[in-house]
Amino acid sequence: MIKEYKRIDLFGKMLFEKALILPPFRAPNPMHNEACFLHVREGRYKSFSENEFLQMHTRQSVLMKCGNYVGQMVSDNRTGQYQAVAVHFHPEVLRKIYGNDLPKFLVNQKKNTPRYNMALIEASIPVDKYVEDVLFYFDNPHLVNEELLCLKTKEIILLLMQTQNATHILQILENLFTERTVDFKTTIAAHIFSEISINELAQLTNLSLSSFKRRFKEIYQLPPQQYILGQRLAKAKDLLQVSDNSIQDIAFATGFKTIHHFSFKFKQRFGTSPSNYRLNFLGK
Template structure:
């Protein structure tokens, strides 16, 4: 369950987040074209990607891209709350703030060591101090502005350049700027919770609408509209169970264009309203 969630946006996209999570919890990262730096302030978590599990302890961090699906953080053992800070690296924002030339960390390495997409970063004094600085701004939101957020993003780029993990981090970040060829499924998963139409999804896959629907049926044994709506509703049900977000916000975050449409669809699937569903989960 999410006990507390604060975030700051830059140029319309989430840049920095601070979350307090109550175990047991499980969070699956959506497929997106960004990377993120996760720092564990309190507690410990397990990071699962495919069949591999990585334990992340207090004051340690993880760096990963979200181009591929299957990544998940969880904690089912601890009785103490977990607290973490997340910094997102969006390629469009990085290009905008480094308008002349991307720094070394964001350029493709000459000797590419692997195609790895995750790297655990051990306790680093400078990064720890950086996170402490972020906490100051979460405690003093009136001081936060666009210039401060750009400065903090550039600061973490500089600090990551100085860690022992720089080569792996460079590989992960460079993937955001490479000409990646996405599979059909990756494109679908990347836009599950968006408000893109079937026509726009077909265009993303360079297919006609009829060809897109045929390919979708082959892979998912369902229609695009039904499959995507089902996934949106399942995600909404999960958020209603574990977070205190407003139902309106959950509806839009899960890709519904209005609350009445969300409520009607939720009732049809679960035979209960979103409000009553949340209450039933909180009573357990």
Template sequence: MIIDHKKYDLFGKPLLHKLVLKSPFTFDFPITDNACFLYMLEGEMQYKLDDEKKNLTAKHSLFQNCIKSDKQISSENLDNKNEILIINFHPEILKKIYDKELPQLLKSQKEVISNKSIEEINNDFLIQKYIEGLLFYFENPSLVNEELLILKLKEIILLLSQTRNIEAVQIILSQLFSPATYNFKQIIEAHLFSDITIEELAKHHNLSVSSFKREFAKHYNDTPANYIKTKKLEKAAELLLVSDERISEIAFDCGFNDLANFTRSFTEKYNVPPTKYRLNQNDK
């Protein structure tokens, strides 16, 4: 149940919200054409990442693309008081306030292929101080004007660009200007030969690890680890025949950062070590 809802609009669109909710509650975002930053001032809330519910506790924050991610937050704890501060990022407003050129954080990263739409932001001291400043203006609405709201929006963008979550934030914000949904196989193929973990691949798909493995099995009828390893070894075998590169370089190019591991895996698959494989094939 919503006990109190204060908000400030910028250029006719909601920018800042301060919500007080009593548990249990379910809150649906009224707008979905933007990204939003949620800061849990008091209490806790749950949000969905794929099919799993995650908790966001007090003094922690969440950044999400409201176009693509789940549009709902909730809390199941009885009789808790929950306070949430929300900042909306509308693409048309961002274009207007950065009329000459968008900052780097908002620009599309062409080499990045990801469906990531949600990210928990590390508990950052500067962001906490920024939030304290916003609370002052909710207590003193007569001081709020258009120039101040533009300044506070630019300030949070600057702060987000300085967090350890900058890569995820940039992916999510850039989706507002260059929306693209990559299919499952496109993302897998784009990262086949990189030194990437299953956990990182799951994040690129905005899935939990367990859900990612289930989805992978549907597409490839195999486990991610086995499929990716097989593809890397097949590429290595091909490079051994067509390239004069050293075996250590080929191993690195195919996503192996340990030569001993590469040699062992290659020998298990082809029954000969890489050096002998190259010699045998060349002799033929």
């Protein structure tokens, strides 16, 4: 549930965004001609791109270039809340901000897109201070003007280029608005053991649900639910043989949301519970 939401626009486009959420909360986040810097102030954020997964904890941030994403908000253990601030980048807005003095990464956008759509930014005092400044303007909107917003946009870009992950950040910035084509099978393989739904997989592949199901069956000869369940159970079976991890950890590692659901499906497929299967295998 969204408890509080505010935004500040610049030149008709969203620039700053502030959200206070009471999880559980998940949402698609398609960005086809924009990019985003997201800073987690409270809780955790899980971001799924076409073939990536990245998790941010409190005070960490992520830079996301244009592409398809699904976001999951996780509550803080102490407060039960999730809170984040985002800065959105639009090519037309950046051109207005910089005029004839565009940064090199915007002038010479790379044709060979990087392997990654996201870059993690570790917690730092300069980023914390920047976010506090942005929150001040949310609380004092009468102080906000175009000149100030332009300066704050330039400031966050300069900060990003000076972070510990600056090399990776620069690769993202140089391809900020260049969409990456990801093979269908690559997306499926990347997320087959993720806590992600069929609807969300369809969104990540940029297909409607019906088109996604047709394409999936053409490639794998099985409906998505049936194929993915089979792969998860097979992986779990292998882990029970070679891993010392708990049954619960194995269930979560293979994409099951609850141990009860995992145990039920495992017994349905293999005729025995996960714990009995492990004991019998070790006994042999």
